[in-house]
Amino acid sequence: MVHVIDRDNKHLYGDELEQHYRLRHRIYVDERRWEQLRRPDGREVDQFDTEEAVYLLDLDHGRVIGGTRLVPTLKPHLMADVFPFLANVEGIQRGADIVEWTRIFVVPDRRGPGSKTLHTVLAAMLEYCLRQDYRAITVVMETWWLPRFLELGWEVRPLGLPADIDGMNCVGTMISVTEEAWRRTLAFKGIQSPVIEVPKAPIVPTRRRLYA
Template identity: 40%
Template sequence: MTQVHVITSANRHLYEDTLDSYHRIRHEVFVAERGWRAVARADGRDIDSYDRDDTVHLVAIDGSRVVGGQRLTPTTASHMLSDIFPELAAVKGVPTGPSVWEASRYFVVRERRSGRTDCTMLAAVQEFGLDEGITHYSAVIETWWLPRLHEAGFVVRPLGLPTLIENQWAIAAEIEVRESSRDRARALGGITGSVLVRRGPQFPLIRQVEHAT
């Protein structure tokens, strides 16, 4: 059964091999498959300046195999929408604050897409936000994601106009964290109960960010 593990700086030591696979699969998905040459690395791992100590990785694992992932970054610190794509939020502005986190690098391995694993990942993103006091996610997403997120019960608000990025139309958006969205994603995947696994030390993220600021 696929479960989504919450990996932070506090428990990263328990997931060294898993994280290595996770970064390699990210490279396969975003560089080899989707052609994002700007993030290509000679070591075959997708790692950049936003993979840091305050980043949370939600990693879907089936047995010992990584099958999906999502990177979450606090908007109280440097993040992609504010640093690289602020023009995509020209209409509404870049949302920031302790309860707003940026979601990026969402993936599900090719053979698991549009199925239970995808629903599990979407439910995990909502469940994690509810657990941690996150009210919204910001994200840069391709426009083809919009009907899929709507189907999953996600409430998405564009922050600006579509822009062509890496030969794909994309928008900056704000996604609400809602129990109804979590429950809808669970229902689509035939999932009952929590999909998150928390091993080792844990800490409340909102409290930590507020303390740091």
Template identity: 45%
Template sequence: MVRVHIVTWSNRMRYKRLLERHFRIRHDIYVKQRKWKALARPIDIEIDAYDTQHAIYLLALDDSARIVGGSRLVPTSEPHLMSEVFPALVRGKLPSAADIFEWTRFFVVPAMRRRGKPSPVAGFILCGLLEVALRLQIRQISVVCEAFWPERLRSLGWTLTELGDVLAHPDGDIVALLIDANWQALESTRRAYGIRGSVLADERDAG
């Protein structure tokens, strides 16, 4: 059974080993596999300007406490990817409020992916994302993502707004979205992936 662990600045020491492993997996996926050249560093760890004390990490762990997926939330009241790197993706005012967080670094490890089919692990992470948002009273989630994501998320019952036009980018066409975090989206995502109940772990289960 996959459980999603919430890692913050306050409990990070309990997850020290897993966080380091998470950054190495991010390097394998984004630098080695996807070849995002802007992220390349001399070391095999992928950490960017938004991995700060304000970041919230969602680590999906299997029954053996191995990382099978992950994601990150950053408050839009702090510098974040959309505000600092991709403001041109947004027509008008950038989303920024205490109850709006940016979603980045969503991944499923290669061993848990299914060719041509959605990975069950993705479902746990997406449900975990919405559960965390509801728990923390995050009203909306902003994201810079590949251009196929709006259709995929709408098919799960998510309500979202495309904030501007699709931008041709060397790493793939991207678009900026603003997503409503609500119970309806969580319930429809659970149904889509056959998930019953909460996917969030008890912090006492930290590795």
């Protein structure tokens, strides 16, 4: 199950958050060679890991096997503060109902066609956003993600032209948060809903209702 970790319950997840910072370093620095993120303590933490950040961590008996991060677009965030040129057509999208998505990862032994971990994290992100009444997600991503998201039936809109960033072809996009996208993401790997662990990480209900 995926746990939602925010400023209100992070004191319950000290070990899991530490695992997640170290996994980010292993995956983004050691594996992907994003050397500008290397730190001597082996923890990948940046300026957007603030009290406003929400972490969605997939836990298997206390072991972090996947996760991602959401940041309010009304606060400093990656696209607005580091890569604004990736929104050079539509402009930076901000709003109380828009959240930025960054730092998705899956541990190596939970990858591959037979694994459900990636899609569980993706479904959890949409589930959380639906419950919070977010209408859209913005994300800086490599362009090879686009066909994968379109395959899931997601509505993805580029905010600007692709650009090379340290040898990666990247694009700024906005993704619509819809119940249809959530359902299709679940169905793609036959995942049962809900995927968010509610008891330890309560979510404030909104007017939306999700039906399993």
